[in-house]
Amino acid sequence: MKKTKRILKIVDSLVQQCFDSYGQLIDDRAERTVQSLAKLPGVYGIILLSEFSKRLKFEIAKTTLLLESVLPLPEQAVLQITQNFAKTRKVNQTDTLINPSLLGGLRVRIGDHIYDDSLVSKINELRKELEDE
Amino acid sequence: MNDILEKIQQSINALELNVVKQNVGVVTEAGDGVAKIEGLSEAQALELLDFGSLTAKGDSEQVQGLALNLEQYSVGAVILGDFTKVSQGMEVRTTGKVLEIPVGEGFLGRVVDSLGNPLDGKGKVKAQDYYPMEKAAAGVIARKKVSVPLQTGIKAIDALIPIGRGQRELIIGDRNTGKTTIALDAIINQKEVICIYVAIGQRGAKIAQLVAKLEETGSLNHTIVVAASASSPASMQYLAPYAGVTLGEYFMAQGKDVLIVYDDLSKHASAYRQMSLLLRRPSGREAYPGDVFYLHSRLLERAARLNEDFGGGSITALPIIETQAGDVSAYIPTNVISITDGQIYLESDLFYAGVRPAMNVGISVSRVGGDAQTKAMKKVAGRLKLDLAQFRELAAFAQFASDLDPATKAQIERGRRLTEVLKQPPYSPVPLEEQVAILWAVTNGFLDGVKVEDAKVYETEYLKTLRLKNKDLLESIANKQDLDDKIIEDLTKFSKKFTEEFGGING
Numbered sequence: 001m002k003k004t005k006r007i008l009k010i011v012d013s014l015v016q017q018c019f020d021s022y023g024q025l026i027d028d029r030a031e032r033t034v035q036s037l038a039k040l041p042g043v044y045g046i047i048l049l050s051e052f053s054k055r056l057k058f059e060i061a062k063t064t065l066l067l068e069s070v071l072p073l074p075e076q077a078v079l080q081i082t083q084n085f086a087k088t089r090k091v092n093q094t095d096t097l098i099n100p101s102l103l104g105g106l107r108v109r110i111g112d113h114i115y116d117d118s119l120v121s122k123i124n125e126l127r128k129e130l131e132d133e
Numbered sequence: 134m135n136d137i138l139e140k141i142q143q144s145i146n147a148l149e150l151n152v153v154k155q156n157v158g159v160v161t162e163a164g165d166g167v168a169k170i171e172g173l174s175e176a177q178a179l180e181l182l183d184f185g186s187l188t189a190k191g192d193s194e195q196v197q198g199l200a201l202n203l204e205q206y207s208v209g210a211v212i213l214g215d216f217t218k219v220s221q222g223m224e225v226r227t228t229g230k231v232l233e234i235p236v237g238e239g240f241l242g243r244v245v246d247s248l249g250n251p252l253d254g255k256g257k258v259k260a261q262d263y264y265p266m267e268k269a270a271a272g273v274i275a276r277k278k279v280s281v282p283l284q285t286g287i288k289a290i291d292a293l294i295p296i297g298r299g300q301r302e303l304i305i306g307d308r309n310t311g312k313t314t315i316a317l318d319a320i321i322n323q324k325e326v327i328c329i330y331v332a333i334g335q336r337g338a339k340i341a342q343l344v345a346k347l348e349e350t351g352s353l354n355h356t357i358v359v360a361a362s363a364s365s366p367a368s369m370q371y372l373a374p375y376a377g378v379t380l381g382e383y384f385m386a387q388g389k390d391v392l393i394v395y396d397d398l399s400k401h402a403s404a405y406r407q408m409s410l411l412l413r414r415p416s417g418r419e420a421y422p423g424d425v426f427y428l429h430s431r432l433l434e435r436a437a438r439l440n441e442d443f444g445g446g447s448i449t450a451l452p453i454i455e456t457q458a459g460d461v462s463a464y465i466p467t468n469v470i471s472i473t474d475g476q477i478y479l480e481s482d483l484f485y486a487g488v489r490p491a492m493n494v495g496i497s498v499s500r501v502g503g504d505a506q507t508k509a510m511k512k513v514a515g516r517l518k519l520d521l522a523q524f525r526e527l528a529a530f531a532q533f534a535s536d537l538d539p540a541t542k543a544q545i546e547r548g549r550r551l552t553e554v555l556k557q558p559p560y561s562p563v564p565l566e567e568q569v570a571i572l573w574a575v576t577n578g579f580l581d582g583v584k585v586e587d588a589k590v591y592e593t594e595y596l597k598t599l600r601l602k603n604k605d606l607l608e609s610i611a612n613k614q615d616l617d618d619k620i621i622e623d624l625t626k627f628s629k630k631f632t633e634e635f636g637g638i639n640g
Binding site (some may be wrong): 008054055058109111112113114115116117121122125126129130 | 141144145150152153154155156157158171172173174175205206226
């Protein structure tokens with residue numbers, strides 16, 4: 001069975017209905033939608049459920065701020081970064097992640113955007129410049 | 134050593150390392166040189182993508198790709214490089230750059246791939262600049278009429294199907310009919326014109342042979358070879374012609390003349406079809422995507438002659454198309470025929486009959502025509518075309534030669550000698566003045582008394598004697614580019630004397 005445009009449109013509208021006007025996820029509505037889709041027969045249900053889950057994750061990620069750093073960030077710093085980002089976009093959730101491969105600095109991810117101020121990216125940029133020379 | 138360290142220090146100080154903003158996605162499907170990526174909501178069409186994460190050691194596992202399909206929640210990309218390194222779950226980032234390649238004088242004499250990376254083992258090429266691969270062709274205002282000839286050194290072409298600088302002339306024919314040889318002869322004959330040979334889907338051995346021939350004839354110094362062989366991924370074969378014309382545009386912008394050969398666009402269309410089908414684009418006639426015409430039209434439109442306000446440079450394109458069983462009405466051949474300013478049609482029958490170049494003069498055409506010929510060549514070509522046209526009409530009666538009237542017989546005999554003189558061995562371009570001299574001799578009947586089988590010998594000796602004993606006559610033709618009364622008088626005197634002596638030697 002193909003993922004026709006009609007099916008994808010249905011999934012999009014189901015996903016939109018799981019968020020309120022502030023962009024916050026309505027948990028029980030999302031849960032009910034998943035249960036209803038799971039009850040659908042055969043391939044139809046599997047495709048709709050899979051697409052719904054993908055789109056829902058994408059929409060949640062759009063308003064989730066992920067802060068990657070080498071060492072744990074102080075709460076004040078996390079709050080300040082969240083407030084700064086909230087000025088230009090919706091931020092419903094902030095997560096932190098310890099990532100030693102950054103070597104230093106900070107990497108912020110929201111949705112599919114990354115703001116990379118890590119040491120490893122600066123080193124690689126420097127390497128590219130020197131290679132071109 | 135201190136200088137190097139100082140230079141590195143200066144580079145580091147001059148560098149501005151700001152926060153990098155990138156769009157990121159994740160590979161959901163990968164295989165056969167294409168990848169489907171989720172995310173990348175801000176990717177541009179033809180934007181370069183970096184696959185794989187950076188590591189602190191610097192030996193990044195990064196492979197580059199090109200964003201082609203922009204869908205609502207995903208991006209379809211072709212992988213430029215080793216596609217086996219791309220796997221599901223890999224991170225992909227945008228670079229903010231559309232596809233561009235390095236350009237510059239450093240590329241002359243080099244063999245490079247579709248991204249400008251050297252393939253000849255002679256070290257990295259120093260680039261003068263970076264140009265985008267996709268670029269709009271010059272507008273109407275920037276262009277100038279094609280009026281300067283591009284001498285290929287092949288008598289049949291320079292006399293009958295003349296090519297001008299800035300023209301697109303298609304070379305079309307079945308396999309093994311001499312298409313590449315014509316293009317190569319054209320390159321070998323150039324002195325101040327920059328040449329670019331783009332090999333698309335060719336055998337590696339053939340490309341190596343071609344490069345060796347260019348080196349042997351001293352033509353490699355002013356030639357760039359862009360190679361995407363049959364073993365290259367379809368993405369590299371797709372990009373090769375655009376890389377070639379981008380390299381040419383650098384020289385055109387400096388006011389220079391460029392000759393570019395695309396060998397061949399049939400394989401280019403095949404590679405594009407393969408890529409489009411893997412990207413799940415809708416297929417049309419013969420399974421080609423709907424924009425296969427645009428694939429070639431936007432490429433060939435970039436060949437142009439610019440006016441003085443825009444540098445006065447030019448790019449002349451010689452695209453090559455391989456037909457199957459002589460079918461010029463197939464999809465891709467008809468597309469390219471309608472784009473170009475004429476075609477040179479090569480036939481297998483003529484090739485195996487020994488007529489090489491195997492050009493069918495009847496259906497080959499140059500839409501620029503006499504505008505791209507010198508006055509000297511125009512004067513001999515007019516008569517030549519007429520004689521050949523009459524010969525073609527009478528060719529069917531040639532077998533009844535003994536039953537025909539003298540005028541018809543004479544026409545047939547003249548046509549046979551013309552056909553013999555127009556034959557030419559490969560990699561032996563003939564300068565303009567020698568072409569004019571020998572064609573003048575044959576169209577004025579000086580070979581009528583020579584046996585057909587001796588016509589080539591006559592031609593060889595005629596030109597040899599001219600070069601040795603009447604060099605100033607050749608120089609006059611070359612300098613004046615016209616046949617004035619004095620030159621005609623000298624040619625007549627020389628030709629009479631030579632023909633008598635030749636007749637005497639050959640009984």
